[in-house]
Amino acid sequence: MRTQKFGTNGPDVSVIGQGTWYLDRGDRKAAVAALHRGIDLGMTHIDTAEMYGDAELVIADAIAGLPREKLFLVSKVLPSNASRRGTITACERSLKRLRTDHLDCYLLHWRGSYPIEETVAAFDELVAAGKIRSWGVSNFDADDLGEMLAIAGKGKIACNQVLYHLQERAIEHAVIPWCEQHGVAVVAYSPFGHNDFPSSRSKAGAMLQAIADAHEASARQVALAFLTRAPSMFAIPKASSAVHAAENAGAGNLKLSDSEIAALDKAFPRGPKPRSLPML
Ligand code: NAP
Numbered sequence: 648m649r650t651q652k653f654g655t656n657g658p659d660v661s662v663i664g665q666g667t668w669y670l671d672r673g674d675r676k677a678a679v680a681a682l683h684r685g686i687d688l689g690m691t692h693i694d695t696a697e698m699y700g701d702a703e704l705v706i707a708d709a710i711a712g713l714p715r716e717k718l719f720l721v722s723k724v725l726p727s728n729a730s731r732r733g734t735i736t737a738c739e740r741s742l743k744r745l746r747t748d749h750l751d752c753y754l755l756h757w758r759g760s761y762p763i764e765e766t767v768a769a770f771d772e773l774v775a776a777g778k779i780r781s782w783g784v785s786n787f788d789a790d791d792l793g794e795m796l797a798i799a800g801k802g803k804i805a806c807n808q809v810l811y812h813l814q815e816r817a818i819e820h821a822v823i824p825w826c827e828q829h830g831v832a833v834v835a836y837s838p839f840g841h842n843d844f845p846s847s848r849s850k851a852g853a854m855l856q857a858i859a860d861a862h863e864a865s866a867r868q869v870a871l872a873f874l875t876r877a878p879s880m881f882a883i884p885k886a887s888s889a890v891h892a893a894e895n896a897g898a899g900n901l902k903l904s905d906s907e908i909a910a911l912d913k914a915f916p917r918g919p920k921p922r923s924l925p926m927l
Contacts, residue, residue: 648689648899651878653719653752654805655830657781660719662875663899664692665892666836666885671701673887675708682709684889686718688896694808694834694883695745696723696756697737703744711746719751721808723785724766726759733761734769738778752805753779757786757926767799781805783831788924789821796829804831810926811835811882813845813855813870813915820920827879835874835882837927839867851914858907864897871898873911 650659665685670678682693682705693710695702703722710718722745728737738753753773755766770782783806784795795804807826809818811833818833826833845852847866859869867884874882875898886892903911 648896649875651881653881654781654783654832655802657805657832658719658751660832660881661689661692661899662881663690663871663895664694664719664834664881664883665690665895666883667693667695667702667706668699668885669702670885670887671699671705675705677889678705678887679709680889681886681892682706685886685892685896686710686713688893689899690892690896691717692719692721692881692883694721694836695741696725696754697728697741698723698725698756703741707744707746715747720745720747721752721754722750723754723756725756726761729755729759729761729766729769731765731769734766735773738769738773742778749777750779752781752783754783754785754806754808758784758791763795764798767795767803783807785809785836786924786926787822789825792822792825792829792831802830804829806832806834806881808834808836808883809924810837811874812838812840813851813873813911814840814843815925816915816917817921817925819917822924823877823879827877831879833880835880838871838874838882838884841927844870845915854910854914858903858910861907862901864901865894867894868898868901869903869907869911871895872901872903873908876903876908
C-alpha cells in the first residue's frame with residue numbers, strides 16, 4: 648500500500664483508506680471482518696463521524712487489540728455541535744465510542760452556523776490535551792478554506808475531505824489547487840459515487856474497464872488510482888465485505904500512465920465550475 652504525507656505536518660498515511668458511512672446497517676460481523684481485512688492490507692486510514700450511527704462502535708470492535716500507532720483514525724464533529732464546548736464534548740464522545748484515547752485527525756463535517764473561531768479554539772484545545780493529533784475540515788470550498796486559514800494560521804488545516812469521483816470532479820477547479828498551494832491533504836469521499844459507479848456498458852465505463860483489463864485490475868481499482876494520482880490526494884471507499892475491502896486495497900499499488908490518466912480525463916470530463924461545491 649502506497650503511503651504519502653498527510654498535509655504539511657502530518658505522518659505518512661495510506662492513500663486508500665476505509666469509509667464507514669452506513670457500515671453499521673448490515674451484518675456487523677461482516678463489517679468488522681471487512682475493516683480487519685482492509686487494515687491487514689494496509690488501509691489503515693479509517694474515516695468515521697459522530698453522524699454515522701453506530702459506525703464508531705463497529706470500528707472499535709475491528710481495532711480492538713491492534714497496535715494503535717499503526718492506525719490513522721479520523722472522526723468528525725457535526726456543525727450543530729461545533730461550538731467551543733460542544734466540539735470538545737463531541738470529541739470525547741467519539742473517543743469513548745471508538746474505545747481509544749486520541750484521534751489522528753478530527754474534522755468539522757461541514758460549515759455550519761457556529762463561528763469557525765470557536766471550532767478552531769476547541770480543536771486547538773483538543774490538540775493541547777493530546778485528544779487529537781491534528782484537525783481538518785470537510786466540504787469546504789476554496790473561499791471557506793481561505794477564511795479558515797486566516798483564523799487558524801499556516802500549517803494547521805491537515806485536510807479537506809470532499810466529494811470526488813470520476814463523475815464528479817468539481818474540486819479540481821479551485822479546491823485541489825488551493826489545498827496543494829497550502830499543504831492541505833485532499834481526501835476523496837464517495838470515490839465510487841456512493842452508489843453510482845459507471846457501468847461498463849456505458850462508453851466511458853467501457854474505457855475504464857479496458858484500462859483495468861490492461862492492468863489485470865478492476866474498474867474500481869483504476870478509479871481509485873485516478874483519484875489518488877497526485878501526492879496531495881487520498882480516497883476512502885466504504886466496503887462492507889472483506890472481498891470488497893481487499894479489492895479496494897489492491898488499488899494502493901496501481902500506477903496509471905500519463906496516457907491512461909489523459910484518457911480517463913477525456914472519458915469523464917471535469918465539466919464547468921459549479922456555483923457551489925457539490926456535497927452528499
Ligand atoms: P463509496 O465508497 O463511493 O461507495 C460505497 C459503495 O460501493 C457501497 O455500496 C459498497 O458496497 C460499494 N463497494 C465498495 N467496494 C466495492 C467493490 N470492491 N466492489 C463492488 N462494490 C463496492 O460511498 P460512500 O460510503 O458514500 O463514501 C465513502 C466514505 O466517505 C463514507 O463511508 C464516509 O466515510 C465518507 N463520506 C464523507 C462525507 C462527508 O461529508 N465528509 C460524505 C459521504 C461520505 P458494500 O458496502 O456492499 O461493500
